[in-house]
Structures are given as C-alpha cells and as structure tokens.
Amino acid sequence: MPDQAADGTAEVLFERRGRLGVITLNRPRAVNALTAGMAAAMLDQLTLWTSDDAVAAVLVRGAGDRGLCAGGDIVAIYRDMLDGGDATAGFWAGEYALNSLISDYPKPYVALMDGLVLGGGVGISAHGSIRIVTERTRMGMPETTIGFVPDVGGTLLLSRSPGEIGTHAALTGAHLSGADALFLGLADHFVPSANLVELTRALENEAPDTAVARFSEQAPASVLAAQQEWIDACYASDDAEEILRRLRTVGGEASDVADTIEAKSPTAVKVALESLRRVRGLNLEEALEQEYRVGLRFLAGSDFREGIRAQVVDKDRTPHWQPPSLAEVSRTDVESYFAPLGDRELKLAKERDNV
Numbered sequence: 560m561p562d563q564a565a566d567g568t569a570e571v572l573f574e575r576r577g578r579l580g581v582i583t584l585n586r587p588r589a590v591n592a593l594t595a596g597m598a599a600a601m602l603d604q605l606t607l608w609t610s611d612d613a614v615a616a617v618l619v620r621g622a623g624d625r626g627l628c629a630g631g632d633i634v635a636i637y638r639d640m641l642d643g644g645d646a647t648a649g650f651w652a653g654e655y656a657l658n659s660l661i662s663d664y665p666k667p668y669v670a671l672m673d674g675l676v677l678g679g680g681v682g683i684s685a686h687g688s689i690r691i692v693t694e695r696t697r698m699g700m701p702e703t704t705i706g707f708v709p710d711v712g713g714t715l716l717l718s719r720s721p722g723e724i725g726t727h728a729a730l731t732g733a734h735l736s737g738a739d740a741l742f743l744g745l746a747d748h749f750v751p752s753a754n755l756v757e758l759t760r761a762l763e764n765e766a767p768d769t770a771v772a773r774f775s776e777q778a779p780a781s782v783l784a785a786q787q788e789w790i791d792a793c794y795a796s797d798d799a800e801e802i803l804r805r806l807r808t809v810g811g812e813a814s815d816v817a818d819t820i821e822a823k824s825p826t827a828v829k830v831a832l833e834s835l836r837r838v839r840g841l842n843l844e845e846a847l848e849q850e851y852r853v854g855l856r857f858l859a860g861s862d863f864r865e866g867i868r869a870q871v872v873d874k875d876r877t878p879h880w881q882p883p884s885l886a887e888v889s890r891t892d893v894e895s896y897f898a899p900l901g902d903r904e905l906k907l908a909k910e911r912d913n914v
Contacts (some may be wrong), residue, residue, distance in 0.1 A: 571597040572622075573604045577657055577763030578615040580608045582657040587623025590837065592632045593679040595650035601683070602657045616667040616767045618759065619683060626697070627671060630678025637867040640663035644858035651710070651854055652905055654679060655847040658712050659907050661687035662843050667767040669898055671759075672696055672740070682711025683708050685745045686843070692737030694779070698745065706824035706866030706878065707849075708831040714838045720744055723794035724783055729831050730794075730802070730820050735783070742781035749778035751831035787811055794820050797836055799829050824862040824878070825885045830896050837897065844907040849897065856896040859890040876886055 572583040582601060584591035608614045631654070639646040661668055661683060667910070670684035672690055676698040684690060699716065700709035709717060709729050717725030720743040721739040728735065728743065740746040750758060754774045761770040783790070793813060794804040799820075806817035820828060832851060839845045857863040861881050869878035882888055 569600075570594060571600050573600075575614060578613065579759075579763045580611075580614040580617045581759075582617065582619040583622055584620070584628055585622045585878075587621070587625065589632070590625045590629035590675050591623070591627065591680075591858070592629050593654070594632050594635065595646070595653060598654040598657050598679075602660060605657070605660055605664065612777075613887040614666065616669060616762060617664070618669045618671065618762055620671040620755075620759070621674065621689070624674065626675030626677075626680070627684060628675060628677070629675050630680055630682030633867050633871055637864060637872060640858060640864045640867075647858060650902075651851055654711065655680065655851060655905065656907060658682045658686055659847060661842055662712070663686065664748055667688045669762060669767055669771070671755055672698060672746060672754060677701060677713050678709075678713075681713055681716070681745070685716055686712060689748070689771055690739050690746040691748045691750050691755075691758075691771065692746040693755070693779075694737060696735075696737035696740060696746075696753050696905040698740045699732060699734045700729060701734075703730060703820075703823040703827040703831055703868065704732045705870050706743060706827050706860075706862030706864070706880065708827055708853060710847075710854055712843050712850070714834045714850060715744060715841065715843055717743070718835045718838050721784075722787055722791040723792055724787060726794040726835055727790045728815075729784070729835055730799075730823070730828055731816060732823070735810055735820075736779070736781070738778045738781040739783045741778050742784045748775045750774045751776060768863075770845065786812075790831065791841045797832065799825075799832050802832075803885070804897060821885075822900060824866060824880045825882060825888050826860070826862050826880070826892065827857075827866075829885065829888045829893050830857075833893050833897070847907055852898075852900055853896045855900060855903065856898075875895075 572585050608672050636647045668687035669689040670687040672684050673693045674695050700713045717729050758774045780849050789809050795803050803817045806813040865878050
C-alpha cells in the first residue's frame with residue numbers, strides 16, 4: 560500500500576470513472592514527488608487493470624496545479640544514503656519495473672504532463688502511449704545538477720531524440736517546454752491546460768484517440784528545434800571536454816551553456832554522456848538495467864549525496880564535487896560505473912516474462 564500523507568490521505572489515489580482507470584499522484588505540497596510506496600502501489604494497480612475488462616484505458620495525473628511529478632523523493636534518498644542506500648536500491652528496482660510495465664501496457668495509457676515533470680515523473684509519463692503536454696509543461700532530467708545521471712529509462716528516451724538534442728538536455732539538465740518535449744519525442748499532443756478537465760471527462764467513455772484529437776491544438780514553436788544546428792555540431796563528440804571546447808568556440812548562448820555544464824558534477828556529466836552513448840541499440844529493459852548499475856555506483860560515491868545536500872537540504876547551492884573538474888575524471892573512472900554488479904544485477908526482462 561502507498562504511504563499516507565500527514566492528514567491521513569493516500570499519497571496515490573486510484574478510481575474508476577466510467578471505463579477509465581484514474582491514477583492521481585497525491586502529494587501536491589511536494590509536487591507529487593514519487594516514493595517507493597507510490598511506485599509499488601501503481602505497479603500493483605496497473606497490473607490488476609490489465610485483466611479488468613471494465614477498464615478500457617488508464618489516465619495518470621498529478622494533484623494540485625504545480626505539476627504531474629517533480630521526480631523521486633530525493634530528500635528520502637539523501638537520508639537513506641546516510642544509512643547505506645539499501646532502501647533506495649529497492650525503490651529503484653520497483654520504479655524501473657513500473658516504467659517497464661508502462662512502456663508495454665496493453666491498454667491506452669494517457670499521461671497528463673502538465674506543470675513540472677522531472678526525473679521520475681518522466682518515467683511514469685513519457686513511456687506511455689498517449690503523452691499530453693500543455694503551455695505550462697516544464698519537463699526535464701536535471702540529475703547532473705545533483706551529482707546523478709538520468710534514469711527511469713531517460714537515457715534511452717534522450718538518445719532517441721533528434722540529432723544531439725537529447726545529449727544537450729541530459730548534460731545541462733535544462734527544463735523543456737511542452738513544444739520542446741514534442742520535438743524531442745517525449746510527448747505526442749499539445750492540449751491547453753484549461754481543457755484538461757473536459758478532456759478527462761471525455762476519456763471516461765470515449766476512445767482516447769478520439770477524445771485527445773478533439774482537444775489537441777498546434778503547439779508553439781520549439782526553441783530547441785531552432786538551435787539544433789549548433790547543438791548537433793557541439794555535442795557530436797563523445798568527449799565531454801571537447802563538447803565544452805566546441806560550445807565556447809561557438810560563443811554567445813552556447814558559451815553560457817558551457818558554463819552551465821561546467822557547474823555540474825564532473826563525474827555525473829561524463830557518466831551521463833557515456834550512458835547515452837552506450838544505450839543506443841538497447842531496449843528499455845536493458846537500458847533500465849544499465850541505469851540501475853550506474854545508479855548503485857552513484858549511491859556509493861560522494862557527488863550524489865553532496866548534490867542533494869547543496870541543492871535541497873542545506874540549499875547553499877555550492878556543491879563540492881569530487882573530483883572537481885572534468886579533466887580529473889578518468890576514462891577508467893567512467894567505465895567503473897558500468898561494471899557488472901554480480902548478484903545485485905537488476906533483471907527486468909526475466910521479471911517481465913514471469914508477469
């Protein structure tokens with residue numbers, strides 16, 4: 560069962576409205592940040608709905624007006640890291656199984672990606688079959704800011720974006736507009752936020768494709784699409800230092816982007832870049848297994864903990880990365896994050912075969 564909020568309400572709610580199964584993430588004060596209990600409850604309920612003929616489609620949304628989901632509960636992860644990180648490893652195993660189920664869900668899975676959709680929020684939405692953004696969408700994988708790398712299948716999603724736009728999004732952790740999310744292939748439809756209540760009502764009895772088409776509109780132009788030429792040229796390298804050199808050579812806005820990347824965890828930047836290169840050609844389960852391998856290595860290191868401390872716990876915004884520069888992160892260091900875990904390996908493909 561999911562955990563309960565301080566007022567006794569469940570942190571994720573499930574209901575059936577007509578032929579629609581509705582999932583509501585219910586931690587509005589935390590922008591619906593995902594906990595292990597919420598992920599486990601979603602996995603159980605979605606599994607039940609696969610064989611429930613009364614449910615023709617599923618909708619996931621966030622309570623409140625700030626966003627679908629601001630990602631995993633990183634304060635809980637921080638506290639767990641101080642105790643060894645075992646609970647976080649378990650959380651990720653369940654969360655990644657949920658991402659895998661969503662990606663291959665046998666019924667239409669409609670995600671309302673309104674407001675903030677970050678990190679784990681991407682995992683419960685961008686793997687769905689009908690992904691809706693609005694003019695309020697602010698989507699992203701900001702993990703390098705806290706000394707971590709994109710996960711929940713984010714490396715695979717970003718690796719499939721046009722050109723090197725996904726690499727840019729991963730290394731900078733930039734927030735994407737709804738239009739940018741559409742351009743990157745992370746969403747399918749643009750619906751004004753004012754129409755979401757009516758759309759939800761229509762989904763209760765209409766076929767999702769029909770209802771969504773009726774409320775969809777032309778999205779604004781993507782800013783990143785207009786920047787693709789210099790982004791592709793700068794990020795085509797597999798070497799992080801070379802990417803920064805190219806960005807500074809272009810100058811202007813690209814030079815500002817180089818400054819942004821340089822402020823991130825050097826280890827996270829290099830491992831994120833390597834993750835995106837290695838994930839090409841993998842399926843989602845294989846990508847999640849790679850992300851799990853990398854994630855456990857970050858749990859054992861110092862930058863992930865230090866990044867959360869600086870950004871969320873103490874909020875001094877002055878993380879002390881170890882090592883402090885890209886040049887000091889060796890190729891051997893990077894490759895160590897991808898080394899096999901032995902009996903700790905996540906084996907999602909096998910688990911999915913047994914569901």
